[in-house]
Amino acid sequence: MSDFVLRPSFTCTCGHTHTATVEDVLIGKGVVSRLPEVLARYGARRVFVLSDHNTDRVAGERVCALIRDAGLTAVSFAFRESPKPSEEYVGSAVEHYDYGCNAIVTVGSGVLCDIGKILSALTGHPHIVVATAPSCDAYAAATSSMERDGLKASLTTRAPHVLIGDTEILKTAPDRMLQAGLGDMLAKYVSICEWRIGHIITGEYYCPVIADMIRKALSKCVAHGAGLMRREDEAVAAVFEGLVIGGVAMAYAGVSRPASGAEHYISHVWDMRALQFGTPADLHGIQCGIGTLLCARAYEQVKAMKPDREKALAYAAAFDYEDWKRQLRSFVGGGAEAMIAMEAKERKYDPTLHKERLERIIDRWDEICKVIGEELPSAAEIEAILDAVGAPKRAESIGIDSALVPMTFRCTKDIRDKYVLSRLCWDLGVLEEIRF
Numbered sequence: 001m002s003d004f005v006l007r008p009s010f011t012c013t014c015g016h017t018h019t020a021t022v023e024d025v026l027i028g029k030g031v032v033s034r035l036p037e038v039l040a041r042y043g044a045r046r047v048f049v050l051s052d053h054n055t056d057r058v059a060g061e062r063v064c065a066l067i068r069d070a071g072l073t074a075v076s077f078a079f080r081e082s083p084k085p086s087e088e089y090v091g092s093a094v095e096h097y098d099y100g101c102n103a104i105v106t107v108g109s110g111v112l113c114d115i116g117k118i119l120s121a122l123t124g125h126p127h128i129v130v131a132t133a134p135s136c137d138a139y140a141a142a143t144s145s146m147e148r149d150g151l152k153a154s155l156t157t158r159a160p161h162v163l164i165g166d167t168e169i170l171k172t173a174p175d176r177m178l179q180a181g182l183g184d185m186l187a188k189y190v191s192i193c194e195w196r197i198g199h200i201i202t203g204e205y206y207c208p209v210i211a212d213m214i215r216k217a218l219s220k221c222v223a224h225g226a227g228l229m230r231r232e233d234e235a236v237a238a239v240f241e242g243l244v245i246g247g248v249a250m251a252y253a254g255v256s257r258p259a260s261g262a263e264h265y266i267s268h269v270w271d272m273r274a275l276q277f278g279t280p281a282d283l284h285g286i287q288c289g290i291g292t293l294l295c296a297r298a299y300e301q302v303k304a305m306k307p308d309r310e311k312a313l314a315y316a317a318a319f320d321y322e323d324w325k326r327q328l329r330s331f332v333g334g335g336a337e338a339m340i341a342m343e344a345k346e347r348k349y350d351p352t353l354h355k356e357r358l359e360r361i362i363d364r365w366d367e368i369c370k371v372i373g374e375e376l377p378s379a380a381e382i383e384a385i386l387d388a389v390g391a392p393k394r395a396e397s398i399g400i401d402s403a404l405v406p407m408t409f410r411c412t413k414d415i416r417d418k419y420v421l422s423r424l425c426w427d428l429g430v431l432e433e434i435r436f
């Protein structure tokens with residue numbers, strides 16, 4: 001069913017040696033039955049099984065039975081509700097952890113997996129994830145996305161050693177999580193497009209082999225389309241596999257380029273606002289799906305433009321960074337400080353650096369437009385893919401006022417030290433002209 005074979009490490013034609021974070025990935029119908037074999041590989045004797053009230057019911061009991069039938073001890077802890085990515089839940093997991101255990105099995109996705117990674121990093125014990133939803137691409141990441149001191153933080157933790165995606169379990173995930181998984185995959189259209197554009201404009205590293213891994217995984221997901229909501233094994237496996245490949249590709253590249261771009265930053269801005277101001281937010285992948293459509297619309301407009309040197313230079317000269325800092329702080333709250341500190345080092349708004357980028361953009365405009373044409377489907381095509389699975393397409397569908405979308409988009413250029421669509425729009429002096 002899944003022909004994905006993880007390459008732990010290989011020397012690539014791009015000149016780099018790519019190394020994966022995870023050691024093994026099992027995907028297919030019934031693969032959870034191989035858990036005892038995996039645990040034996042790591043010399044597990046006493047296994048801490050982390051789940052919550054839902055995932056325990058879906059697969060936790062089965063996992064514990066498999067462990068016990070193999071003659072090992074299972075110590076299970078299930079959160080009574082779905083855990084939030086906060087100190088409280090991490091603390092609770094640490095307090096319930098059994099220090100006699102020498103292996104950890106997380107039964108879950110998203111936050112549970114992130115908490116399992118923290119336990120594994122703290123104890124040094126191997127971590128196996130039995131995934132319960134193909135909902136986001138963080139499974140293979142060596143980081144945990146958490147709230148810390150009221151802000152969102154990406155904590156350096158440890159990637160799981162083995163990921164188990166049993167389609168019989170994955171397909172029990174709610175519709176919304178399946179839609180989210182596909183949304184997080186669609187984001188890869190933008191990320192690969194932006195990686196190539198960033199490579200052209202800033203000269204940053206780009207690996208065509210990794211980009212191709214992502215393209216193949218993404219087209220497999222899209223080919224199955226509506227089969228996902230019918231819970232067809234192949235479709236569910238394709239999305240899980242794609243999400244795992246997204247995480248592995250980031251590890252191979254050593255940067256987040258293969259899997260995230262401006263659409264992820266749209267989602268980040270909404271998450272930051274939710275945390276600071278209690279505004280609505282949805283699943284990461286649902287927001288990424290909407291973000292992908294917004295970016296596809298913006299790219300269509302950019303592709304139809306011709307760079308205007310005088311206009312772009314005048315725009316950059318008139319840009320008031322002090323005023324922009326005030327706007328950032330009021331729109332995203334405390335998270336703005338890290339963005340402002342990053343700019344102090346990066347100086348992307350420096351007129352000299354802008355001028356250099358602008359000349360490169362003008363020189364290579366045809367090539368940039370060609371990349372957009374090659375990598376990105378039209379906004380109408382993205383809409384059709386979202387429609388096929390019934391996923392939300394607009395900010396207001398998830399409770400976010402569409403009037404906030406332009407400001408959200410403007411903030412995305414400051415989120416990370418990465419050349420994304422909103423930066424290209426700023427460099428061209430057209431940021432405020434984009435219509436969503």
Ligand SMILES: [Zn+2]
Binds near residue numbers: 016018207210
């Ligand atoms: Zn490479």
Ligand SMILES: [Zn+2]
Binds near residue numbers: 136137138187260
């Ligand atoms: Zn993602």
